[in-house]
Amino acid sequence: MGTPNFAVPTLDALLTSRHQVVGVVTQPDKPRGRGQKTSDAPVKARASAAGVPVLQPTRLKDPEFLTAFQALRADLGVVAAYGKILPNVILDAPRLGMINVHASLLPRYRGAAPVHRAILAGEGETGVTIMRVVPALDAGPMLAKATRIIGPDETSETVERDLASIGATLLVDIVDRLAAGAVTETPQDDSLATYAHRLVREEGVMDWQRDARELHDQVRGLRPWPQAFTFLDGHRYIVQQAAVDVTDGSSAAPGTVIEAEGDRLIVAAGRGALRLIAVQPEGKRALTAREFLAGHRLARGARFSGPP
16 A cells, blocks of 8 residues: 555565565545646556556545455555555454554654654654554554664655665565564554654745754755745745855844855855755746856845745
């Protein structure tokens, strides 16, 4: 059971394992991309190419779907970013229950956006947990973990892609062990749990009163969506890439351009300064700082801000 790109490596790993994938459950087709054309989600496309039966229920308790799901006679269910809470009637159907590939070191960052939330918080480490699925959100006992360092400039895109691969390998190992016999299940300490709430577009607004390090984490943590953005003279600009700069920005008001020459576009933050490396004017392609400054008359003292 899965839908987006994160789940594809897990499906691929199962398809090439000694186990048989009897079916795939994925969310219904929906409009995607700029043209909003209806297209197959990544997991559906991969399953269809492999000739695996695909089920796309609108409601998980729909009688027709439940009949088809139970008819698969699965020994085990595997979940990877499916995107919906599973009811007991689904959890109880496979003989060995359901296990999940979750992109965090549980019990930290339960919920919908664990990788993004970890980077937004400035974490230096993350990982993957294979856990048993229970009715409570990401609260089931843990079967295995793998740890991964988060580089200081890495984006959510990069880290999530890597965790998908790590999780797929770990998942197949656990499936092998479940097939051979019992696997130790370790309960989570609920007192240590944090929640990675779903991202919303408003989180992309850059508040220049914040520390430069926090703004840098916002830029890399909100890739590929909703992305960090700021405003200048009523126009919205997406900051695609940034870095904490050594320049002392304390003498200027937060959001003020303190250097705008060559490839150096430096903006004062609440503490420190942020170097804008790639900026995308709304509706246009991303520009390097040098390209941006060549096409925009931006002098020292100009000021980026929140929504106009």
